[in-house]
Amino acid sequence: MPIPFEKLLYMPQATVHLLRHGEVHNPDGVLYGRLPEFHLSELGQQMARMLAEHFNDRAAQGAKIVHLAASPLARAQETALPISEALGLEITTEARIIEAANYFEGLHVSRAEIFRPKHWPQLRNPFRPSWGEPYKEQAARVRAAVQDARLRAIELGGEGAEAILVSHQLPIWATRLSAEGKPLWHDPRKRECTLTSVTSLVFDDAGVLLRVDYSEPAAALLPGAASTPGA
Secondary structure, eight states: OOOOHHHHTTOOOEEEEEEEOOOBOOTTOOOOTTOSOOOBOHHHHHHHHHHHHHHHHHHHTTOEEEEEEEOSSHHHHHHHHHHHHHHTOOEEEOGGGOOOOBTTTTSOOOHHHHTSGGGGGGGSOTTTTTTBSOHHHHHHHHHHHHHHHHHHHHHHHOTTEEEEEEEOHHHHHHHHHHHTTOOSOOOGGGOOOOTTOEEEEEEOTTSOEEEEEEEOTTGGGOTTOOOOOOO
């Protein structure tokens, strides 16, 4: 149901949490991107359960977490499931927060592989980047989903309501850089977005971003986790 226009003029503060999925079972170490059937590993499932405990504890302390959505990909849906069960929330599938498209999807990405002559045309513009979905497009689609989630949370929970969107590292990182007004081109090794990390976008009553918070509720499980990026 659409929110009446007069209510849009007086929107209370809300928070949208961008949650990265847990570790993926990927024994071949390929860049899995949007490929189907890449599920959480046993460790990834533990991470998801720890995240559910984290948000359940927050809810018990008074946090109004009222909306949960996830990327269509299996690893995101599986990360959202324990949260859904803990909080009693239905998982909405949100296509706009899916992983970034990537030319190298399905390959074992190493320096030797990337710089094979047949791939050179894809490396012509690292600032866009030319090998995949442009950073600007990723940030735009995720930010649109965030705004819709913000409004939905307010509709369901009123002032101080919160939403959770389970997504992927690169779209989350591009969105954070965009929200903070920073250049979108970056060194992938320096992304602050670990497995099952939470990037929280906090908005004022006019829908203006107040701040970005970052936390790693499952940090205890990160040592030894696979580091192969999704995109």
